[in-house]
Amino acid sequence: MDNAMMIGLSRQMTLRRSMDVVANNIANANTAGFKVESLLLENRAAPTAEHADGPSDIQFVNTWGMARDFRQGELAFTGREFDLAIEGEGFFAVEANGNEQYTRDGRFRLDGAGQLVASDGAPVLDADTRGPILIDASAGDIQVIDGGMIMQNGQQIGRIGVFEIANRAEMSKQGNGRYTIPESDDPADAPLAMLEPSVNQGFVEQSNVQSILELTDMMAVMRSYQSVSKFLEQAEDLNKRAIERLGRI
Structure with a gap:
């Protein structure tokens, strides 16, 4: 040839x-x-x-x-209690296949055990415990305020984890709009940083x-x-x- x-x-x-x-x-x-x-x-x-x-x-x-x-997509109002959208930087964290994965898709719901989960059932992670968020929906209405704090009857019951990824070039696409990042052995080189985000309840971020x-x-x-x-x-x-x-x- x-x-x-x-x-x-x-x-x-x-x-x-x-x-x-x-x-x-x-x-x-x-x-x-x-x-x-x-x-x-x-x-x-x-x-x-x-x-x-x-x-x-x-x-x-x-x-x-x-x-x-x-770049951020438009925020669409849905009015659903557990739909959340990040305004600005950062990613929600969920646990899927035993790993932390990161997403901008905030279409969340409660499963049968009272866990806040993504649309496919992956648990949404708490910012402080890095574990599942448990909510008793029968105990009162839920409010999510700035900083990602989840409030019920005036009490904080959890905090939505929103993380900034230092080097987005290292993110690996996993499907379902989710990404993983390589683990760092050196805490000084941690690829994640906690954010104090602006989280909008009742909204979903659309595709850009x-x-x-x-x-x-x-x-x-x-x-x-x-x-x-x-x-x-x-x-x-x-x-x-x-x-x-x-x-x-």
């Missing part, structure tokens, strides 16, 4: 990945707390096919990583996906893919004609 074909195919591979990312953004435009993603690319030098003259290296395009835009922009990106990716496909077809035709002429010599 010659250099032109190799470069074109490497670009097509990254365009297909970009299309997957854009399609996922559009699919999650109505997912609470979802953060829009984009593919990061880099040039990678590689030896050319053997030739008598010309450059010794060619530049391929390669996937470098994934970028996430953590802007559907019009994502549709525009999708069309741009499609046009680029078509252009590369046409380039590859022309390169193949050129190779065929060159081989035919050599055969006549």
Whole structure:
């Protein structure tokens, strides 16, 4: 395979990945707390096919990583007692599969045991105990005030854990709008910091996906893919004609 074909195919591979990312953004435009993603690319030098003259290296395009835009989405009023939204920085903490996971999705509820849980049943963690939050719903109405304190009959019964993650580049996506972070052996390098958040009760943070922009990106990716496909077809035709002429010599 010659250099032109190799470069074109490497670009097509990254365009297909970009299309997957854009399609996922559009699919999650109505997912609470979802953060829009984009593919990061880099040039990678590689030896050319053997030739008598010309450059010794060619530049391929390669996937470098994934970028996430953590800007806050709009807060939508629901009026539900256990729907919570963070205004500003930070993440809620839940326990899932034996690990702490972090999310901006505050669609919480009480399970049969009186635990405050996420929509899939993962316990929401208390800021002080880092354990489940237990609430007796029959004992009175619940209020969540600034700082994440949970109040019932004028008494604090818990505090919603809201954490700031120092290096968001180290966050690993786990699905369901959740992330994990690597553990630190050195307390001085702790990747988490407690926040005194502004938590809004009866609200849910919406996705920060802007559907019009994502549709525009999708069309741009499609046009680029078509252009590369046409380039590859022309390169193949050129190779065929060159081989035919050599055969006549």
